[in-house]
Amino acid sequence: MAFKYISSKENPYFKELIKLKKGYSANSLFLVEGKDIVFEAYKNSCLKEIICVEENDVTKQFNNIKTTYISKNLYKEISSFQSLNQKIIGICKKEYSNNLGKRCVYLDNLQDPGNVGTIIRSSLAFNFSSLVLSLDSVSLYNSKVIQASKGAIFHLPIIHNDLLSICRGYNIYLTCIDGKDIMEVDKLIEPFILVFGNEGKGIKKEYLVLGEKLKINMSNFDSLNVASAAAIFLYKYSQN
Amino acid sequence: MAFKYISSKENPYFKELIKLKKGYSANSLFLVEGKDIVFEAYKNSCLKEIICVEENDVTKQFNNIKTTYISKNLYKEISSFQSLNQKIIGICKKEYSNNLGKRCVYLDNLQDPGNVGTIIRSSLAFNFSSLVLSLDSVSLYNSKVIQASKGAIFHLPIIHNDLLSICRGYNIYLTCIDGKDIMEVDKLIEPFILVFGNEGKGIKKEYLVLGEKLKINMSNFDSLNVASAAAIFLYKYSQN
Known part of the structure; x- marks a missing residue:
């Protein structure tokens, strides 16, 4: 050659x-x-x-x-x-599948490629079935996303789409700083989409009516990196 | 002026x-x-x-x-x-205190400033009392560490030191990919130091004898970003 x-x-x-x-x-x-x-x-x-x-x-x-x-x-x-x-x-x-499975992670307007790659990695580690990036999120093909995913991108179905286009038939869970404490929610009801919001602004207001709000109880400083918050949610609702 | x-x-x-x-x-x-x-x-x-x-x-x-x-x-x-x-x-x-308190986080040879800043933020959110960076970790004063900490650096005592110099009198818990599943460990016994290792290599071999090894059970792909793993540990052992 x-x-x-x-x-x-x-x-x-x-x-x-x-x-x-x-x-x-x-x-x-x-x-x-x-x-x-x-x-x-x-x-x-x-x-x-x-x-x-x-x-x-x-x-x-x-x-x-x-x-x-x-x-x-x-x-x-x-x-x-x-x-x-x-x-x-x-x-x-990579060939992308539109089959999102029963345990989908949705990222709404995430901008930091490191966060996105890290959440892809955690989603795979905890056996979620797919990950969808909003159309206004950083590109899935951004090299830093790929890098931070450490190869997980090759194993998990990942697409860009709008939440409103995919939510039909799914239970929607919205991660927020208010809402029900995840200590009180043992299990998410499948099929579900678990939504994480923008680093600064959180989930878009118009999406907040689509499902149940969930929060992590913090002792202090009321602020977590979104990939850290995602790790906690994904671990909590992992499927063994 | x-x-x-x-x-x-x-x-x-x-x-x-x-x-x-x-x-x-x-x-x-x-x-x-x-x-x-x-x-x-x-x-x-x-x-x-x-x-x-x-x-x-x-x-x-x-x-x-x-x-x-x-x-x-x-x-x-x-x-x-x-x-x-x-x-x-x-x-x-910032004036640094050498009082590490009863719930100390130790980072062994962490190299990614984003990871370090994110773990500082999570440590504060979940009410840990201090954070110690090994002497071979990225500098606490690195601008990306500060940035990723989102101001948490101003609230938490943080120093550089060697684990062997500070471990006396503490229970040491070592986060690893083997060890006891944290599902089986409800509580860490205070005063303790919870140790996280380098992004690629984990905790230094000579430290692994200092205490109890703990792991996160993963369904898949046996790999998590260290700041994501830390978020899960720190949330699990947070103090309300």
């Missing part, structure tokens, strides 16, 4: 990579970085191409995958890391 | 700010960014100076605090944000 080498910022292929890094993809392609997660993509048949700085032991593992070499300077521009510790990026594609 | 205006990268004051951004401070000074957290510092008597791009309604609130104006380009270099939405940075100093 022929290898390409790119060192110009004007190269059209490189320009496409920059778009992918930002989460813009017409073909649902996305980037993952670092050998562990690239290998995870490979195992799940999601790895389409590899980009790296130089040939090494890692790249040799993927000898049936199209490989492009790029200069260090270009690599740094598409990398999510400031150091050059990770020297391999995979271009991935 | 006279206002300074700085537009040169060679300015010694600016160079000091760059050091503070990286978390190096001989005087335990640190930076916070954004009006909410600067105001939180002010309320807690921790705000020493202000740096901003231009005078605005926010800066007028702090009229007894030394204010330095800097150019947009310099501001971007000390800012933790890529956009210029936040236009105010506070230089803060």
